[in-house]
Amino acid sequence: MKALHWLFYLGCICTLFTACQDKDEPIDTPEDSDRELFAGENRTIILQQQTKGFHSPEYVCKIKAEDGTVFTRKGLHVRLDGQSILTLHTGLKKGVYRLLALEFPDLGETSSDTTWVEFGLGCRIDISAAGDVKVIDHYNSSLNFSGSGTQEDPYIISSYSHLKTLRNIINDQRQNETITTHTYFRQTVDIDMDRASWDSDHDQGWNPIGNQPSTPYRGVYDGAGYSIKNLWCVRPYTSGIGLFGFVEHACIKNVKMVNPKMEGIYAVGSIVGGSITAGDRADTTFIASCSTSQGYVKGCKGSVGNGGLIGVTDMKSVLLMDNCVNESTPVSGDYAVGGLLGAGSLYSYTNVQQSENHASISSRHTGAGGLVGSVDSLSVLACTNTGNISGSSDYDPSDKASGGFGTGGIAGGTGISFIYASINKGDIKGHTGVGGIIGSTRIGSDELLFNNALVKGCSNTGAIEGETAVGGICGESQFGGYLVYNTGRISAFASDAYVGGIVGNTSIAVTHNVLNQGAVTAPSSHCAGGIIGKTTWGAIFACQNYGDLNVSAHYAGGVVGLAGNYTMINYCSNMARIHNSGKGPTGGIIGEIGDPREWSALDIVSCVLGSVECVLGIAGPMIAVSGAVFKEAEAGAAHIMKEITHVLHLGETGLDFALIATETSIWLYGFYEMATEKELELMKSSLTAKTTEITDKVKQAMSDIRNGYVWSSSIMADGLTTDVSKQQLQHMNQVLAFYEASDENNAIVNYNINHKREERYEEIEKSRKLQEIIQKSITGACCIVGAVIGIAAIPFDAGSTAALVLASIGGVVTSIGGINAIVEGATDYQNNAVVVSQCLNIGEIKVDKVDKVGGILGHAQQFCEIDDCVNVGPFKGEQSLTNGGVVGRADSRSVINNCLNVGANWFAVVPSQGNVVSLKNSYYYGPEDYKQSQIGKIISLDELCDTESFQEWSFSGPYAKWYVENSKGYFPIPYHSEMEEAVEE
Numbered sequence: 001m002k003a004l005h006w007l008f009y010l011g012c013i014c015t016l017f018t019a020c021q022d023k024d025e026p027i028d029t030p031e032d033s034d035r036e037l038f039a040g041e042n043r044t045i046i047l048q049q050q051t052k053g054f055h056s057p058e059y060v061c062k063i064k065a066e067d068g069t070v071f072t073r074k075g076l077h078v079r080l081d082g083q084s085i086l087t088l089h090t091g092l093k094k095g096v097y098r099l100l101a102l103e104f105p106d107l108g109e110t111s112s113d114t115t116w117v118e119f120g121l122g123c124r125i126d127i128s129a130a131g132d133v134k135v136i137d138h139y140n141s142s143l144n145f146s147g148s149g150t151q152e153d154p155y156i157i158s159s160y161s162h163l164k165t166l167r168n169i170i171n172d173q174r175q176n177e178t179i180t181t182h183t184y185f186r187q188t189v190d191i192d193m194d195r196a197s198w199d200s201d202h203d204q205g206w207n208p209i210g211n212q213p214s215t216p217y218r219g220v221y222d223g224a225g226y227s228i229k230n231l232w233c234v235r236p237y238t239s240g241i242g243l244f245g246f247v248e249h250a251c252i253k254n255v256k257m258v259n260p261k262m263e264g265i266y267a268v269g270s271i272v273g274g275s276i277t278a279g280d281r282a283d284t285t286f287i288a289s290c291s292t293s294q295g296y297v298k299g300c301k302g303s304v305g306n307g308g309l310i311g312v313t314d315m316k317s318v319l320l321m322d323n324c325v326n327e328s329t330p331v332s333g334d335y336a337v338g339g340l341l342g343a344g345s346l347y348s349y350t351n352v353q354q355s356e357n358h359a360s361i362s363s364r365h366t367g368a369g370g371l372v373g374s375v376d377s378l379s380v381l382a383c384t385n386t387g388n389i390s391g392s393s394d395y396d397p398s399d400k401a402s403g404g405f406g407t408g409g410i411a412g413g414t415g416i417s418f419i420y421a422s423i424n425k426g427d428i429k430g431h432t433g434v435g436g437i438i439g440s441t442r443i444g445s446d447e448l449l450f451n452n453a454l455v456k457g458c459s460n461t462g463a464i465e466g467e468t469a470v471g472g473i474c475g476e477s478q479f480g481g482y483l484v485y486n487t488g489r490i491s492a493f494a495s496d497a498y499v500g501g502i503v504g505n506t507s508i509a510v511t512h513n514v515l516n517q518g519a520v521t522a523p524s525s526h527c528a529g530g531i532i533g534k535t536t537w538g539a540i541f542a543c544q545n546y547g548d549l550n551v552s553a554h555y556a557g558g559v560v561g562l563a564g565n566y567t568m569i570n571y572c573s574n575m576a577r578i579h580n581s582g583k584g585p586t587g588g589i590i591g592e593i594g595d596p597r598e599w600s601a602l603d604i605v606s607c608v609l610g611s612v613e614c615v616l617g618i619a620g621p622m623i624a625v626s627g628a629v630f631k632e633a634e635a636g637a638a639h640i641m642k643e644i645t646h647v648l649h650l651g652e653t654g655l656d657f658a659l660i661a662t663e664t665s666i667w668l669y670g671f672y673e674m675a676t677e678k679e680l681e682l683m684k685s686s687l688t689a690k691t692t693e694i695t696d697k698v699k700q701a702m703s704d705i706r707n708g709y710v711w712s713s714s715i716m717a718d719g720l721t722t723d724v725s726k727q728q729l730q731h732m733n734q735v736l737a738f739y740e741a742s743d744e745n746n747a748i749v750n751y752n753i754n755h756k757r758e759e760r761y762e763e764i765e766k767s768r769k770l771q772e773i774i775q776k777s778i779t780g781a782c783c784i785v786g787a788v789i790g791i792a793a794i795p796f797d798a799g800s801t802a803a804l805v806l807a808s809i810g811g812v813v814t815s816i817g818g819i820n821a822i823v824e825g826a827t828d829y830q831n832n833a834v835v836v837s838q839c840l841n842i843g844e845i846k847v848d849k850v851d852k853v854g855g856i857l858g859h860a861q862q863f864c865e866i867d868d869c870v871n872v873g874p875f876k877g878e879q880s881l882t883n884g885g886v887v888g889r890a891d892s893r894s895v896i897n898n899c900l901n902v903g904a905n906w907f908a909v910v911p912s913q914g915n916v917v918s919l920k921n922s923y924y925y926g927p928e929d930y931k932q933s934q935i936g937k938i939i940s941l942d943e944l945c946d947t948e949s950f951q952e953w954s955f956s957g958p959y960a961k962w963y964v965e966n967s968k969g970y971f972p973i974p975y976h977s978e979m980e981e982a983v984e985e
Contacts, residue, residue: 036090037069037071038063038065038069038071038092038093038095038097039090039091039092039093040091040092040093040094040127041091041093041131042091042092042093042127042131042133043075043087043088043089043090043091043092044085044086044087044088044133045085045086045088045099045125045133046083046084046085046086046133047083047084047086047099047121047123047135048082048083048084049082049139049141050084050099050121050122050123050135050139050146051077051079051084051086051102051119051121052082052141052144053119054077054079054084054102054104054119055079056077056102056104056105056119057076057077057078058074058075058076058077058104058105059074059075059076059077059086059102059103059104059119060072060073060074060075060102060103060104060116061073061074061075061086061088061099061100061101061102061103062099062100062101062102062103062158062159062189063092063097063098063099063100064097064098064100064158064188064189065095065097066095066096066097070100070189072103073088073089073090073092074088074089074090075087075088075089077102086102092127093127094127094128094129095126095127096124096125096126096127096136097124097125097127098122098123098124098125098156098158098188099121099122099123099124099125100120100121100122100158100159100188100189101118101119101120101121101158101159101161102118102119102121103116103117103118103119104116104117104119105117115195117161117195117199118159118160118161118195119159119161120157120158120159120160120161120162120165121146121158121159122137122145122146122147122155122156122157122158122159122162122188123135123136123137123139123146123156124136124137124146137153137156138153140155143155143165143169143178144165145162145165145185147186149183149184149185150182150184151182151184151220151676154184154185154186154220154222155183155184155185155186156185156186156188157185157186157187157188157191157221158187158188158189159189159191160191160192160193160195160196161196163191163193163196163209163243164196164199164200166179166185166209167207167208167209167211170209170210170215170216170217171207171209171210171211171212171215172215173214173215176215176216179217179218179219180218180219181218181219181220181249181250181251182219182220183218183219183220184219184220184222185219185220185221185222186222186224187221187222187223187224187226187228187255188224188226189226190226190227190228190229191226191227191228191229192229192230193206193228193229193230193231193232194229194230194231194232196231197230197231197232197233203234204233204234204235204238205231205232205233205234205235205261206231206232206233206243207233208233208240208241208242208243208244208245208246208273209243209244209245210240210244210245210246210247211240211245211246212240212245212246213240213246213274213276215246216245216246216247216248216250216276217244217245217246217247217248217250218247218248218249218250219250219251220250220251220252220253221244221250221251221252221253221255222253222254223252223253223254223255223256223290224254225254225256225289226254226256227256227257227258228243228255228256228257228258228260229258229259230258230259230260231243231257231259231260231261231262231270232260232261232262233261233262233263233264234261234262234263235263235264236263236264236265236300237264237265237300238264238265239264239265239266239267239273239274240264240266240267240273240274240311241262241263241264241267241268241269241273241311242262242267242268242269242270242271242272242273242310242311243255243257243260243270243271243272244271244272244273245267245272245273245274246267246272246273246274246275246276247272247274247275247276247285248275248276248277248278248283248285249277249278249281249283249284249285250275250285250286251285251286251288252271252272252285252286252287252288252290253286253287253288253289253290254288254289254290255271255290255291256290256291256292256293257270257271257290257291257292257293257295257309257329258292258293258294258295259293259294259295260292260294260295260296260297260329261295261296262295262296262297262298263296263297263298263299263300264299264300264303264306264311265299265300265302265303265304266299266303266304266305266311266312267304267305267311267312267342267343268297268298268299268303268305268306268307268311268333268342269297269306269307269308269309269310269311269341269342270292270295270297270308270309270329271287271290271292271309271310272285272287272309272310272311273310273311273312274305274310274311274312274313274314275310275312275313275314275317275319276314276317277314277315277316277317277318280316281316282316282317282318282349283317283318284317284318284319284320285310285313285317285318285319285320286320286322287309287310287319287320287321287322287324288320288321288322288323288324288679288683289322289323289324290309290324290325291324291325291326291327292308292309292325292326292327292329293326293327293328293329294327294328294329295329296329296330296331296332297329297330297331297332298330298331298332298333299332299333299334299337301334302334303333303334303335304333304334304335304336304342304343305333305335305336305342305343305373306331306332306333306336306337306338306342306373307331307337307338307339307340307341307342307343307372307373308326308329308331308338308339308340308357308359309321309324309326309340309341310340310341310342311341311342311343312336312342312343312344312345313341313343313344313345313348313350313375314345314348315345315346315347315348316347316348317345317348317349318348318349318350318351319341319344319348319349319350319351320351320352320353321340321341321350321351321352321353321355322353322354322355322683323353323354323355323683323686324340324352324355324356325355325356325357325358326339326340326356326357326358326359326387327358327359328358328359329359330359330360330361330362331359331360331361331362332361332362332363332364333363333364334363334364334365334366335363335365335366335367335373335374335403336363336366336367336373336374336412336413337361337362337363337367337368337369337373337412338357338361338367338368338369338370338371338372338373338374338411338412339357339359339361339369339370339371339372339385339387340352340355340357340371340372341371341372341373341375342372342373342374343367343373343374343375344372344374344375344376344377344378345376346376347376347377348375348376348377349376349377349378349379350372350375350376350377350378350379351378351379351380351381352371352372352378352379352380352381352383353379353380353381353382353383353687354381354382354383354686354687354690355371355383356383356384356385356386357370357371357384357385357386357387358385358386358387359387360387360388360389360390361373361387361388361389361390362389362390362391362393363390363391363392363393363407363412364392364393364394364395365392365394365395365403365404366391366392366395366403366404366405366406366412366413367391367403367405367406367407367412367413367439368389368390368391368392368406368407368408368412368430368439369389369406369407369408369409369410369411369412369413369439370385370387370389370408370409370410370411370424370426371383371385371410371411372410372411372412372414373411373412373413374406374412374413374414375411375413375414375415376414376415376416377414377415377416377417378411378414378415378416378417378418378419379417379418379419380410380411380417380418380419380420380422381419381420381421381422381687381691382420382421382422382687382690382691382694383410383419383422383423384422384423384424384425385409385410385423385424385425385426386424386425386426387426388426388427388428388429388462389407389408389409389412389426389427389428389429389430390407390429390430391406391407391412391428391429391430391431391434391439392404392405392407392430392431392432395431404431404432405431405432405433405439405440405442406430406432406433406439406440406442406475407428407429407430407431407433407434407435407439407466407475408424408428408434408435408436408437408438408439408440408474408475409424409425409426409428409435409436409437409460409462410422410424410437410438410458411437411438411439412439412440413433413439413440413441413442414438414440414441414451414453415441415451416441416451416452416453417438417441417451417452417453417454418453418454419437419438419453419454419455419456419458420455420456420457420458420691421456421457421458421690421691421694421695421698422437422457422458422694423458423459423460423461423694423698424436424437424458424459424460424461424462425460425461425462426462427462427463427464427465427488428462428463428464428465428466429464429465429466430465430466430467430475431466431467431468432466432467432468432469432475432476433466433469433475433476433504434464434465434466434469434470434471434475434504435460435464435470435471435472435473435474435475435476435503435504436460436461436462436464436471436472436473436474436486436488437455437458437460437473437474437484438453438455438473438474438475438477439474439475439476440469440475440476440477441453441476441477441478442476449507450476450477450478450506450507451477451478452477452478452479452480452508453474453477453478453479453480454480454481454482455473455474455479455480455481455482455484456481456482456483456484457482457483457484457691457694457695457698458473458483458484458698459484459485459486459487459697459698459701460472460473460485460486460487460488460518461486461487461488462488463488463489463490463491464488464489464490464491464518465491465492465493466491466492466493466494467492467493467494467497468492468494468496468497468498468499468504468505469497469498469499469504469505469533470490470491470492470497470498470499470500470504470533471486471490471499471500471501471502471503471504471505471532471533472486472487472488472490472500472501472502472503472516472518473486473502473503473514474502474503474504474506475503475504475505476498476503476504476505476506477503477506478506478507478508479503479506479508479509479510479511480509480510480511481502481503481509481510481511481512481514482511482512482513482514483513483514483695483698483699483702484502484514484515484698485514485515485516485517485698485701485702485705486501486502486515486516486517486518486547487516487517487518487705488518489518489519489521490518490519490520490521490547491520491521491522492504492521492522492525492528493522493523493524494524494525495524496524496525496526496554497522497524497525497526497528498525498526498527498533498534498561499520499522499525499527499528499529499533499551499561500516500520500527500528500529500530500531500532500533500534500560500561501516501517501518501520501529501530501531501545501547502514502516502531502532502543503531503532503533503535504533504534505527505533505534506532506534506535506536506538507535507536507537508535508536508537508538509532509535509537509538509539509540510538510539510540511531511532511538511539511540511541511543512539512540512541512542512543512739512749513541513542513543513702513736513739513740514531514543514544515543515544515545515546515702515705515706516530516531516544516545516546516547517546517547517705518547519547519548519549519550520547520548520549520550520551521549521550521551522551522552522553523551523552524552524582525551525552525553525554525556525561525582526553526554526555526562527553527554527555527556527561527562527591528549528551528553528555528556528557528561528580528591529545529549529556529557529558529559529560529561529562529590529591530545530547530549530557530558530559530574530576530578531543531545531559531560531572532559532560532561532563533560533561533562534555534560534561534562534563535560535562535563535564535567536564536565536566537564537565537566537567538560538563538564538566538567538568538569539567539568539750539753539754540559540560540563540567540568540569540570540572541568541569541570541571541572541739541749541753541977541979542570542571542572542732542735542736542739542977543559543572543573544572544573544574544575544706544732545558545559545573545574545575545576546575546576546705546709547576548576548577548578548579548843549576549577549578549579549580550579551579551580551581551582552580552581552582553580553582553584553586553591554582554583554584554585555584555585555586555591555592555858556578556580556582556584556585556586556587556591556858557574557578557586557587557588557589557590557591557592557857557858558574558576558578558587558588558589558841558843559572559573559574559589559590559839560589560590560591560593561590561591561592562590562591562592562593563590563592563593563594563834564593564594564595565594565595565832565833565834565861566757566832566833566834567593567834568753568754568756568757568834568835569589569590569593569835569836569837569839570753570756570835570836570837570838570839570977570978570979571732571735571837571838571839571974571977571979572589572839572840573589573728573732573839573840573841573842574588574589574840574841574842574843574873575709575842575843576843577843577844577845577846578843578844578845578846579846579847580846580847580848580850581847581848581849582849582850583849583850584850584852584858585850585852585853585854585858585859585888585889586845586847586850586852586853586854586858586888587841587845587853587854587855587856587857587858587859587887587888588841588843588845588854588855588856588871588873589836589839589841589856589857589869590836590856590857590858591858591859592852592857592858592859592860592861593832593834593836593857593859593860593861593864594832594834594860594861594862594863594864594891595832595861703733706729706732706733707729709725709729710722710725711724711725711842711872715842715843715844715872715873715874715904716872716904717872717874717902717903717904717925717926718904719941719968719969720872720902720941720944720969720970720971721969721970723965723969723970724965724970724971724973727963727965727973728840728973728974731963731973731974731975731976734976735976735977735980738977738980745980748979748980748981748982749977749979749980751983752978752979752980752981752983753979755983756835756837756978756979757833757835760833760834760835760863760865832861832862832863832864833863834860834861834863834864834865835864835865835866835867836856836857836864836865836866836867836869837865837866837867837868837869837978838867838868838869838961838974838977838978839856839869839870839974840869840870840871840872840973840974841855841856841870841871841872841873841903842872842873843873844873844874844875844876845873845874845875845876845877846875846876846877847876847877847878848877850877851883851888851889852888852889853875853877853883853884853888854871854883854884854885854886854887854888854889854910855871855872855873855875855884855885855886855901855903855906856869856871856886856887856899857886857887857888858887858888858889859887859888859889859891860887860889860890860891860894861891861894862891862892862893862894863892863893863894864890864891864894864895865894865895865896865897866886866887866890866894866895866896866897866899867895867896867897867898867899868897868898868899868953868954868961868962868974868978869886869899869900870899870900870901870902870971870972870973870974871885871886871900871901871902871903871906872902872903872971873903874903874904874905874906875903875904875905875906876905883906883907883911884901884906884907884908884909884910884911885901885903885906885907885908885909885924885926885936886899886900886901886909886910886922886936887909887910888910888911889910889911890910895918895920896909896910896918896919896920896922897918897920897921897922898920898921898922898950898952898953898961899922899923899936900922900923900924900925900939900950900971900972901923901924901925901926901936902925902944902971904926905926906924906926908924908936909922909923909924909936910936919936920952921937921950921951921952921953922936922937923936923937923938923939923949923950924936924937924938924939925938925939925940925941925944925971926938941968941969942968944964944970944971944972945964945965945966945967945968945969945970945971946964946966947962947964947966947972950962950972953972955972958976958981959976959978959980959981960975960976961974961975961976961978962974962975963975
């Protein structure tokens with residue numbers, strides 16, 4: 001009987017072969033690739049369920065050998081009695097092969113119209129030495145995939161027809177839930193999706209896998225490093241555009257998109273349109289080792305959430321992206337546009353690590369970033385952007401609804417954010433809130449309300465341009481920075497702009513060991529600084545500016561343009577030239593410090609808002625208030641906010657912090673459920689290596705800038721030597737080494753900064769008043785629950801694909817009490833608790849029309865204290881009675897102690913002593929022409945190098961504040977920071 005069957009089959013094959021030969025127009029079939037490769041005697045393969053639905057008499061079979069070689073065999077096919085007999089023109093030798101797909105002709109009217117389409121297989125066959133052929137993979141006939149769908153035996157994707165099959169299953173409401181978070185797929189070959197896109201819709205292209213929020217993809221898809229080419233989906237007014245439209249608690253890894261062309265209105269990405277979560281579950285989506293190149297991702301007019309890999313993350317969802325790259329796929333849209341991720345909705349958390357963007361990114365209105373456009377809580381570790389970023393290109397200031405905020409090299413707009421060991425090299429151009437790393441963390445439309453951003457171990461080398469709130473690292477934020485530098489050119493063009501070499505506008509600035517070398521220019525600015533444009537409250541330690549300021553500003557300073565009434569500045573230096581053609585206070589370190597006016601409700605709120613959320617928020621401490629407080633899990637909001645008057649400091653300085661934070665996030669949010677143990681170990685070890693590499697480069701670059709700076713003899717007053725610069729550099733390096741040596745040393749510095757501030761309060765006997773204001777602020781305002789810049793997406797599971805584009809930055813502020821309580825406590829406080837100590841200015845200060853010019857400080861408001869500072873830089877401009885070698889103008893009850901001016905052409909230490917309650921042991925070295933001013937003690941060249949000349953100055957002991965070489969031409973410079981010595985509480 002079997003013999004009769006085989007004779008019948010053979011007859012059918014001969015008939016088919018003859019019929020093909022007798023056609024008038026022979027079909028142009030693809031040639032066998034490497035016909036002799038793997039050639040053998042076996043020419044017949046019999047399949048059953050795998051080829052159900054395949055009826056073409058001829059085919060080209062795509063085959064993959066065990067060594068990864070992909071080749072083809074032409075052949076003939078007949079299907080009878082539930083079996084397909086595949087007869088190859090050239091046989092196969094012994095071995096195991098994976099049958100990828102059968103290509104067959106889709107006949108047109110003529111042979112020239114004929115195209116070849118695919119029928120996916122995916123099964124493996126084993127050909128024995130005896131020529132027996134055995135199918136060795138399980139086949140799921142209900143889903144039509146080879147494999148079992150487990151981690152050990154995943155379903156095989158070896159053809160675009162498999163992706164179409166998967167799409168049909170997921171998009172079917174009845175079958176959708178058959179694919180769960182524990183269903184695994186693995187791609188085994190490069191796939192060209194052009195035909196599949198055309199098959200979906202000849203005009204609009206691919207219909208995504210999971211095309212509705214109600215039918216998301218939930219499985220694990222492993223692209224295994226193979227490419228998906230030429231996918232196109234042009235649906236300008238549709239949401240959820242990508243290979244996958246919507247995913248929920250999914251894992252997608254090792255997918256390589258090549259030449260994707262994607263267009264939609266909301267949630268548009270090359271791989272995923274939107275990741276959603278069910279209810280309050282905070283589901284996690286894991287995107288790992290994925291990339292995109294060529295093609296484009298773009299949004300139509302009014303679009304929100306366009307990303308190189310993923311468009312939008314849903315409310316309360318969690319996204320982890322690891323080792324992902326946008327190589328060259330440009331991304332554009334109106335709101336929330338990012339190289340990897342477009343938008344993160346309110347209450348979402350995004351973690352991006354060891355990922356890169358090299359493509360151009362552009363938003364027409366709000367939120368453009370190299371990695372992420374606009375997100376809520378964000379953690380970024382070991383990431384790089386080299387692409388040029390353009391934000392708010394169509395922004396119309398008269399149309400507030402169109403936004404205009406948030407353009408950054410790493411992130412455009414964020415809620416609470418932590419960015420560690422990350423680099424931007426691309427040029428950044430935007431409107432408001434423009435930065436090399438972060439653009440803006442603005443909440444609402446008020447300029448003083450910001451979320452917290454902590455940036456550590458980061459750098460920017462790209463040029464940064466904007467209208468206002470422009471900074472080399474951050475445009476506007478409640479900002480913490482440690483071990484960061486900028487060398488890119490910084491430009492702000494708006495009238496009354498805020499601009500800084502590191503950060504433009506901030507209500508709270510905590511910056512320790514940050515460095516700027518980028519030139520700062522602004523033709524008409526409000527505040528301009530080499531490090532910070534404006535801050536309301538601050539703790540600024542060991543910061544260095546080497547970037548020239550060429551501005552026309554109301555306030556200009558080598559380190560800070562304008563600092564508010566709760567600011568500590570210690571051991572900072574300016575080495576750059578300052579030219580202010582405006583009319584406002586100008587100083588080598590600070591333009592103006594302190595606040596002369598009454599506190600408003602907005603002032604108070606801007607300083608305390610977000611202080612609860614800034615610590616241990618998602619990835620770890622942000623701008624931490626007292627560390628001990630936040631180790632207590634039971635610490636309530638009010639208790640935390642009370643502590644803001646005690647300390648504002650950065651968290652741990654070590655690399656371990658980032659690794660602990662990352663490990664915590666992996667386990668906390670269930671990433672372990674999606675990745676294998678081996679993958680997690682590789683992720684951690686790779687992240688360790690990457691963060692170490694980047695932080696080491698940042699440290700080395702900062703060291704090279706410091707070591708490469710040479711004091712010019714042209715800036716030195718007659719008789720002084722530039723050899724002092726070697727000592728100054730050595731001292732700065734010693735202070736930084738102490739700070740970085742241990743967390744204990746870090747804590748000492750932070751404690752001392754705040755202890756010094758408290759001492760000043762006691763001196764002016766107003767600390768009780770400040771406490772009262774803070775207490776009433778707590779009862780009157782505000783705890784930030786979440787914020788996102790630019791857009792607040794309506795949750796996907798609300799049954800709508802629309803998005804709410806806010807008039808400015810989205811956010812949620814929960815009122816704890818009435819605003820009257822704030823106003824009552826805040827309207828009558830005018831005193832300042834400000835201390836500037838151990839600062840050094842080397843830069844030349846040139847002004848055109850400015851009075852209130854000082855070598856250290858242009859204008860010190862009432863109750864300000866300036867201690868142990870030295871100015872070396874010369875003055876250039878018209879002499880007046882408001883130009884001082886240390887302070888240009890000091891208001892009532894100000895204190896100036898132990899300061900020195902050796903810069904040329906200054907009038908005196910301070911022009912007038914009338915408002916200064918104490919001018920103690922401060923000295924002035926200058927030419928005879930200026931000795932008629934007896935404000936400050938005149939000192940000679942011979943006396944400058946003699947410690948006995950300086951009464952009550954600290955030259956001895958393990959924590960001596962001053963050092964001077966006992967040789968003519970030398971003069972005292974800061975030695976140990978006063979913040980190094982441990983103080984008992």
